[in-house]
Every structure is written in structure tokens, then in C-alpha cells.
Amino acid sequence: MPQAGLELVGVHKQYHTVQAVCGISFTVKQGEFFSLLGPSGCGKTTTLRMVAGFVSPTAGRILLDGRDITPLPPEKRQMGMVFQNYAVFPHMRVFENISFGLQIRKKKQHEIEHQVQAALSQVGLSGYEERYPRQLSGGEQQRVALARALVIEPRLMLLDEPLSALDKRLREEMKYWIKRLQSELGITTIYVTHDQSEAMTLSDRIAVMNNGRVEQIGTPRDIYEQPATRFVSSFIGESNMLQGEVVAVENDRITVAIGAAQVKTTALRAISARQSVTVMVRPESILLGEAASSLSWQPLVGEIVSEIYQGAIIRYEIKLPGDFRLIAESHNINEREIFPVGASVPVGWMPDSSIVLME
Ligand SMILES: Nc1ncnc2c1ncn2[C@@H]1O[C@H](COP(=O)(O)OP(=O)(O)OP(=O)(O)O)[C@@H](O)[C@H]1O
Numbered sequence: 001m002p003q004a005g006l007e008l009v010g011v012h013k014q015y016h017t018v019q020a021v022c023g024i025s026f027t028v029k030q031g032e033f034f035s036l037l038g039p040s041g042c043g044k045t046t047t048l049r050m051v052a053g054f055v056s057p058t059a060g061r062i063l064l065d066g067r068d069i070t071p072l073p074p075e076k077r078q079m080g081m082v083f084q085n086y087a088v089f090p091h092m093r094v095f096e097n098i099s100f101g102l103q104i105r106k107k108k109q110h111e112i113e114h115q116v117q118a119a120l121s122q123v124g125l126s127g128y129e130e131r132y133p134r135q136l137s138g139g140e141q142q143r144v145a146l147a148r149a150l151v152i153e154p155r156l157m158l159l160d161e162p163l164s165a166l167d168k169r170l171r172e173e174m175k176y177w178i179k180r181l182q183s184e185l186g187i188t189t190i191y192v193t194h195d196q197s198e199a200m201t202l203s204d205r206i207a208v209m210n211n212g213r214v215e216q217i218g219t220p221r222d223i224y225e226q227p228a229t230r231f232v233s234s235f236i237g238e239s240n241m242l243q244g245e246v247v248a249v250e251n252d253r254i255t256v257a258i259g260a261a262q263v264k265t266t267a268l269r270a271i272s273a274r275q276s277v278t279v280m281v282r283p284e285s286i287l288l289g290e291a292a293s294s295l296s297w298q299p300l301v302g303e304i305v306s307e308i309y310q311g312a313i314i315r316y317e318i319k320l321p322g323d324f325r326l327i328a329e330s331h332n333i334n335e336r337e338i339f340p341v342g343a344s345v346p347v348g349w350m351p352d353s354s355i356v357l358m359e
């Protein structure tokens with residue numbers, strides 16, 4: 001079965017008075033690993049269930065390879081889904097768990113046998129067919145759930161927080177395993193998570209959701225380096241936010257007044273002087289001491305308030321005039337980046353490594 005591309009056009013879901021999903025549109029390309037990332041309650045599961053056909057949209061359309069599938073029931077969509085919370089049927093052996101979707105599709109017994117074996121081999125569990133889920137580790141149960149979704153040869157794989165029940169170490173292991181499996185099979189996948197590092201590691205592209213809306217769609221790099229909104233930059237990674245007012249604009253190079261000081265930054269969108277803005281800069285992009293003094297602009301001067309030792313990295317909390325605070329990360333191997341608490345240090349950044357955000 002060829003792998004499919006998917007398109008959502010202005011999809012809404014309202015439950016009584018709750019707007020769970022408010023008009024979202026995105027396209028998932030053939031073979032792509034696409035994640036829906038956002039905080040609890042932002043509408044990720046609802047979106048995935050609409051794609052699978054378990055929930056019908058209040059408005060909007062869902063297209064699979066250009067064909068409108070909005071009215072189709074789940075069994076006609078040929079999508080494999082791993083559900084949030086419960087993964088496998090506890091009272092069924094591995095074989096019955098995996099063959100379930102084929103039984104309800106009334107496949108012939110010898111075909112079922114063959115396809116279950118193929119799916120077990122894909123997830124590395126050949127020989128486990130007679131076991132009950134309680135005789136498997138958490139990671140193995142998760143792989144059974146994946147085999148159950150894969151066995152129907154889905155045109156689209158839908159995974160709703162498939163690793164959330166596992167401990168941290170196993171989650172890390174399974175994350176790479178899922179990525180490898182997906183790229184080997186080339187299967188179009190939509191992956192739901194609230195864990196940004198999971199989404200960053202796995203995805204070709206990520207849709208960041210908040211309050212039933214998509215705030216940004218892009219590659220992990222786009223989203224980290226060029227967050228479109230304040231929400232995206234605070235949800236993905238750690239960021240420092242400084243409120244200021246635009247003083248001058250030269251192409252995409254912007255000068256912003258932060259209290260009595262002026263800093264240089266970049267803008268991704270049109271912006272004009274006197275506008276109130278937020279300057280966003282990541283802790284690892286902040287330069288301290290000599291490195292800040294050699295910038296093309298006059299650095300700020302801050303006081304080191306506290307430090308947290310993290311081995312290779314030292315994190316400093318820095319107080320700037322006007323009661324602004326920043327978190328900066330220094331590399332422990334570089335003596336010129338190490339300062340005592342209480343020291344007064346130049347603070348700056350390359351204009352390209354910070355950006356101006358609008359709400
Ligand atoms: N069947 C339902 N009836 C009423 N409201 C619902 C229903 N299902 C979901 N909601 C509401 O819709 C919103 C989105 O829920 P959804 O399950 O899609 O969130 P989510 O992003 O998957 O969250 P989580 O990360 O906690 O799983 C929430 O406010 C939720 O309470």
C-alpha cells in the first residue's frame with residue numbers, strides 16, 4: 001500500500017461549550033514524521049482522533065491523498081493508531097492483541113498468521129506470540145501496541161503519547177527505536193507528545209499547539225531558532241525574554257532599548273520604531289566577559305547573582321540594571337567564561353542569535 005499524505009483544512013471540534021480544536025490546518029507529506037506538540041488540554045488527542053475517524057469535526061475537512069475522508073468511519077481509513085493511556089488488551093495474548101484488527105477485517109486465517117509474524121518481526125518480538133502482556137516489560141508492551149497498529153499495513157500511523165507510561169531510560173531507548181522503525185518502513189506518521197525533546201528528536205516537522213490552535217509549524221531547527229510567538233519560544237527550550245522598545249530598524253537588524261541600555265537583535269517580520277517588543281535570547285547564546293566586549297554593540301553590564309554547576313556547563317543568573325534577569329550558560333572548559341558570584345560582567349549576544357517576538 002503506498003504511503004499517504006494528509007491534509008487538514010480549517011478543522012474545528014466543539015464539545016458543548018468547550019472549543020477543543022479551533023480551526024487548524026496543516027499538511028503532512030508522504031513518509032514524513034510529523035508531531036503535534038503542546039501542553040495538556042491543547043487539543044492534540046482530539047486532532048488525532050479526528051484524523052483516525054473516532055471523533056467527527058464540527059467543521060472543516062480532512063483529506064488523504066487529496067480525497068475527502070471526513071465522512072469515512074475509522075475502519076475505512078486504514079490508519080494504525082496507538083492510543084494514549086492504554087496500549088494493549090491485558091486479557092489477550094500477544095498474538096490475539098496483534099491480530100485483533102485483522103480479525104475484525106475478516107481476513108483469512110493463514111493471512112493473519114503471516115501478517116502477525118511479519119509485524120512481530122518488525123518490532124523485534126518474534127517468538128513472543130503466546131505471552132500475556134503482564135509477562136512483558138513496559139517497552140515490550142509498547143512494541144506490541146505498535147505491532148498491532150502496523151499489522152493492518154496502515155497508510156498513516158497515528159501515535160498518541162506512546163512512551164508516556166515508560167520510565168525515562170526506556171523512553172530514551174524507545175524514542176530512537178521508533179525513529180529507526182519509521183524511517184526503515186518510510187511510513188507517514190503523526191506523533192502526539194507534550195515532551196519537546198521527544199518531538200525535537202523524532203520529527204521532520206512539528207506543529208506547536210496551544211489552546212486548540214496551531215501556533216507554528218516547522219522543522220525542529222525553525223521552531224527552536226525562529227519561534228514565531230512568545231508561547232512557542234517559552235514552550236520549546238529555555239528562553240530569556242526582555243521587554244523593550246524599538247529604537248531603530250535597518251533591514252532585519254533592530255536596535256531595542258532595554259531600560260537605559262540598547263541592544264542589537266533581528267526581526268523575522270516587519271517592525272517599526274517605537275514599537276513595544278520582547279527580545280528573546282537562549283541561555284546558550286548569551287556571551288559574557290571578553291566575548292561580549294568584542295561585539296559590534298556596547299554590551300550590557302550585569303551582576304552574577306548565582307551559579308549552578310552542571311559539569312560541562314555552568315548556569316549563571318544575571319541581574320541587569322532595571323531589574324531585568326537573565327539565565328546564561330558558560331562552558332566550563334573555557335576559563336574566560338567563568339566568573340565568581342557578585343562579579344560585574346559585560347553581557348551580550350550576536351544579533352543573529354536573538355530575535356524580536358511579538359505576541
Ligand atoms: N469528549 C469530550 N467532551 C468534552 N470535552 C472534551 C472531550 N474530549 C476532550 N475534551 C476537552 O477538549 C480539550 C482538548 O482535549 P485533548 O484530549 O484533545 O487534549 P490533549 O492536548 O490531548 O491533552 P493531554 O496532553 O492532557 O492528553 C480539553 O479541554 C478537554 O477537556
Ligand SMILES: [Mg+2]
Nearest residue numbers: 044045046084
Ligand atoms: Mg491527549
